[in-house]
Amino acid sequence: xxxxxxxxxxxxxxxxxxxxxxxxxxxxxxxxxxxxxxxxxxxxxxxxxxxxxxxxxxxxxxxxxxxxxxxxxxxxxxxxxxxxxxxxxxxxxxxxxxxxxxxxxxxxxxxxxxxxxxxxxxxxxxxxxxxxxxxxxxxxxxxxxxxxxxxx
Amino acid sequence: xxxxxxxxxxxxxxxxxxxxxxxxxxxxxxxxxxxxxxxxxxxxxxxxxxxxxxxxxxxxxxxxxxxxxxxxxxxxxxxxxxxxxxxxxxxxxxxxxxxxxxxxxxxxxxxxxxxxxxxxxxxxxxxxxxxxxxxxxxxxxxxxxxxxxxxxxxxxxxxxxxxxxxxxxxxxxxxxxxxxxxxxxxxxxxxxxxxxxxxxxxxxxxxxxxxxxxxxxxxxxxxxxxxxxxxxxxxxxxxxxxxxxxxxxxxxxxxxxxxxxxxx
Numbered sequence: 499x500x501x502x503x504x505x506x507x508x509x510x511x512x513x514x515x516x517x518x519x520x521x522x523x524x525x526x527x528x529x530x531x532x533x534x535x536x537x538x539x540x541x542x543x544x545x546x547x548x549x550x551x552x553x554x555x556x557x558x559x560x561x562x563x564x565x566x567x568x569x570x571x572x573x574x575x576x577x578x579x580x581x582x583x584x585x586x587x588x589x590x591x592x593x594x595x596x597x598x599x600x601x602x603x604x605x606x607x608x609x610x611x612x613x614x615x616x617x618x619x620x621x622x623x624x625x626x627x628x629x630x631x632x633x634x635x636x637x638x639x640x641x642x643x644x645x646x647x648x649x650x
Numbered sequence: 651x652x653x654x655x656x657x658x659x660x661x662x663x664x665x666x667x668x669x670x671x672x673x674x675x676x677x678x679x680x681x682x683x684x685x686x687x688x689x690x691x692x693x694x695x696x697x698x699x700x701x702x703x704x705x706x707x708x709x710x711x712x713x714x715x716x717x718x719x720x721x722x723x724x725x726x727x728x729x730x731x732x733x734x735x736x737x738x739x740x741x742x743x744x745x746x747x748x749x750x751x752x753x754x755x756x757x758x759x760x761x762x763x764x765x766x767x768x769x770x771x772x773x774x775x776x777x778x779x780x781x782x783x784x785x786x787x788x789x790x791x792x793x794x795x796x797x798x799x800x801x802x803x804x805x806x807x808x809x810x811x812x813x814x815x816x817x818x819x820x821x822x823x824x825x826x827x828x829x830x831x832x833x834x835x836x837x838x839x840x841x842x843x844x845x846x847x848x849x850x851x852x853x854x855x856x857x858x859x860x861x862x863x864x865x866x867x868x869x870x871x872x873x874x875x876x877x878x879x880x881x882x883x884x885x886x887x888x889x890x891x892x893x894x895x896x897x898x899x900x901x902x903x904x905x906x907x908x909x910x911x912x913x914x
Contacts, residue, residue, distance in 0.1 A: 504701045511705035515809025518816035519854070526744060526819075526845045552846065 535585040536563065537621035541595045541608075544630040546577040548606040549597055555581055557610040562587045565608060581608065581625070589625065591615040596629035606631060667878075674877075675870040678792070679862070682800050685793040695798035696805075703764040703799070703865070704806030708813065710759055715814040718755060719821020722746055726822075727830050736830075740837035741844030743822035748845060748853045750907070752815040757860035757903040760807055761896055765868040768799055769895040772872025773888040781873070796869045803865030804858060811857035852914050859906055864899045871895035 546568060555563035567580040583589060592613030599606055619625065726742040772795065775781050784791045819841070826832040875891045883890075 505697055507705045508697050508701040511700070511708055511806075512809060514708070515704075515812050518812040519809075522748065522812065522815060522850050523847065526748075526842055526850070 541625040542576045554607040594627040597631040699802030715817035716821040719818030723822035723825030737836035740841035744841040747818040753856040756811040768868040769872035769892045773875040803861040807861030808857040867899040868895045
């Protein structure tokens with residue numbers, strides 16, 4: 499009669515469990531073991547309502563970075579967002595960062611639009627041209643308000 | 651009048667017993683930690699218990715994981731189809747499994763398969779005076795019997811949960827993509843977009859807590875069997891201790907699941 503190798507089977511079990519965990523953590527959970535190479539830029543917005551840390555930065559619909567931090571600037575009542583831009587992606591000095599929504603009720607993300615200046619922004623610099631989050635409720639109320647005004 | 655007084659007395663006794671058992675279980679946890687810190691350190695008993703609690707539950711976990719994934723895929727598909735948003739199927743299945751169903755179902759399976767037999771084993775050792783024999787030989791039963799089981803539970807349940815999650819995602823994939831024809835890309839990408847590292851971590855934390863909770867409750871129920879009312883009744887006492895252990899640890903798993911979920 500063959501003896502069951504307890505240690506071997508337990509070893510197989512442990513390896514299977516850790517492999518399943520690694521798959522979930524890296525592939526699905528998106529935990530990165532080391533930071534993707536890139537550089538950090540800052541941008542000040544009047545409102546980043548709905549934007550979250552870990553959100554996506556897109557340029558021309560392609561993901562080019564991650565939002566790594568959102569802070570409140572008490573001096574001029576603005577939100578300071580740190581943008582981690584992937585290496586190889588260049589941002590011109592007059593590029594525009596705008597807070598947009600995916601679909602009507604989707605998640606908020608930052609859209610980068612190309613500028614025309616030849617100078618590129620470097621690590622730690624600020625994107626000066628920004629557009630704040632557009633609130634659907636504000637738009638609707640504006641529409642209703644303007645409508646009633648024009649009738650007068 | 652006296653019958654009311656008797657009922658009140660019974661209720662009081664019941665509450666006191668429950669508190670006493672909670673205290674004993676917690677005391678056992680401290681005892682185990684203390685014994686683990688003291689040499690000699692022996693790994694093989696832990697491996698043996700991991701084989702019993704973990705490796706031998708693997709087939710059960712794989713089968714139940716696939717089934718749960720398929721059921722979730724089926725039900726989510728039916729609901730999402732009404733709103734024309736079947737591309738959310740992957741997100742729904744993944745979040746449901748990773749955050750809640752994976753840890754809870756795995757813990758309940760371990761309670762049923764390994765927990766009950768831990769209680770029965772320790773209970774029988776107690777009534778056949780094997781525990782007393784160990785104490786006579788100056789071998790700490792906490793170190794020799796309980797500690798390997800608790801450590802094995804702490805390590806095995808998270809590993810089993812991860813296997814459960816992994817398999818359940820493929821169960822959902824099979825039903826959603828292969829049977830109902832949801833686009834393969836939207837299933838996996840929806841999952842990747844919806845699940846964050848925090849969700850995986852929450853599931854992992856839950857399963858660590860469940861692992862300790864389940865093995866601890868089952869161990870203390872069997873080990874301290876002689877102190878309960880049914881304990882003096884031999885084989886019948888073992889059967890009632892086992893039932894108690896399974897019921898209690900299932901409730902503990904479900905309730906602590908809610909607590910951890912509310913805290914996170």
